[in-house]
Amino acid sequence: MQFIDQARIAVKGGRGGDGIVAFRREKYVPAGGPAGGDGGRGGDVLLLADANLQTLLDFKYRRLFQAVDGRRGGPNRCTGASGDHLVIRVPCGTEVRDARTGILLGDLTAPGDELLVAAGGRGGLGNAHYLSNRNRAPEKFTEGKEGEEWTLQLELKLLAEVGIIGLPNAGKSTLISVLSAARPKIADYPFTTLVPNLGVVRRPSGDGTVFADIPGLIAGAAQGAGLGHDFLRHIERTRLLIHLLDAASPTLLEDLAVVERELSAYGHGLAQRPRLVVLNKIELLQPEDLAQALEAVEAAVDPGSRSVLAISAAASRNLDALLNLVWQELEAAKPAQPLGAPLGLG
CATH class of the missing domain: 2.70.210.12 (GTP1/OBG domain)
Known part of the structure; x- marks a missing residue:
């Protein structure tokens, strides 16, 4: 379709x-x-x-x-x-x-x-x-x-509570595929995701929470570069963002800064939206390299307002810890009132 x-x-x-x-x-x-x-x-x-x-x-x-x-x-x-x-x-x-x-x-x-x-x-x-x-x-x-x-x-604009964002090939599609029943296209080259993918992740209480995998952002996405400009609108309704990073990237901090700049440039309150910074593909790093990467990212993000976590979506490592953190953040970020009703033409 x-x-x-x-x-x-x-x-x-x-x-x-x-x-x-x-x-x-x-x-x-x-x-x-x-x-x-x-x-x-x-x-x-x-x-x-x-x-x-x-x-x-x-x-x-x-x-x-x-x-x-x-x-x-x-x-x-x-x-x-x-x-x-x-x-x-x-x-x-x-x-x-x-x-x-x-x-x-x-x-x-x-x-x-x-x-x-x-x-x-x-x-x-x-x-x-x-x-x-x-x-x-x-x-x-x-x-x-x-x-x-x-x-x-x-x-x-997709109705998802959690949006997964990041540069192309950060592992967003892999993450949503292991957390839910969604089956997006996954390959070892950038821009394999051309449309947003939705997946329902079951909470411990039995309720379902909708996660959205947003196509990869690049520098200039808020001005129309790449695919991100077309799909940034789909995270406007989300209550929580998961900013996924490739832990093995040689430009890890720049990757983090690129997406952060695009969220600020797009506006609509995305820069102030609660989010988790998650390092993915930790299976590719030695323990000492992973510790250095975590330390660098924790120093780069706003202390106390962003949680930093390391996972491996492909190897299903630390996913339970990620989900527990997601449920805690969603509970803390409950909207004060429901989304607006239709306004009508008058």
């Missing part, structure tokens, strides 16, 4: 039905008077968060969504049928913005969240509404109104 996390679509509410001019004509009802019915209301366009969807792929092939128009009114004051609403299903975690202004219209985070994005037009009035003492046989009616029309920018 192709991973698409951005899409631009046009939505249009249904047009309201026209009112009509009609007069009541029955055998025993002389001068029956005006009886033109109102037009039906046009259908609305709504977005619905669906837990079974994981990508915005459907919007790559269809860009225009229009609800059904209302029907025109009928005789004997019959109101026309309203148009059916159009419900568009999107993945949970989809942000909806006005494509022209960039204003956030809604954030669909929970299954079943709904957002009205284009209201249908009001139906027109039949001539029965214009009866008065001065005009006993009005021939006036109004047409239905056009439905709202918007161009929307959809952005999918």
Whole structure:
């Protein structure tokens, strides 16, 4: 399945039905008077968060969504049928913005969240509404109104509590594969991960926590270099980051600094997000070299605010200690309130 996390679509509410001019004509009802019915209301366009969807792929092939128009009114004051609403299903975690202004219209985070994005037009009035003492046989009616029309920018931001970040080939895919049932592509060359991977890791309490493996960042990622710019948005919702380092890298401290700079450059509070600094691939180092690497990294990070740990994802070493630290950090970083509900267009 192709991973698409951005899409631009046009939505249009249904047009309201026209009112009509009609007069009541029955055998025993002389001068029956005006009886033109109102037009039906046009259908609305709504977005619905669906837990079974994981990508915005459907919007790559269809860009225009229009609800059904209302029907025109009928005789004997019959109101026309309203148009059916159009419900568009999107993945949970989809942000909806006005494509022209960039204003956030809604954030669909929970299954079943709904957002009205284009209201249908009001139906027109039949001539029965214009009866008065001065005009006993009005021939006036109004047409239905056009439905709202918007161009929307959809952005999918994965709903993961823990994000795994780092330079290419740091072992992020290997780590998520041994912690969860996720099976990402793993190889001995950079940029094997081209899309974010999600995996559910079971807590001791039995609950599941979603981990996200974010494609490798490089210098300049926040400005669009490499793959990182496209996927940094996916860690905006995370509560905890695991910054994975290749312990055998000859430029270990520079590797650490590169990713830290990109988090600061991207903004959105990522630089202040709680995170663990984890040295991976310790099986490649001698004990004395590992001790030196740990000492250097501990000296480089902010003391007291970042935990430093050494693991081997490939050899499954110290993973329990890592998970215990993750659960402790998540408990300490519990959000004060849930993610915002849809805002609506007003």
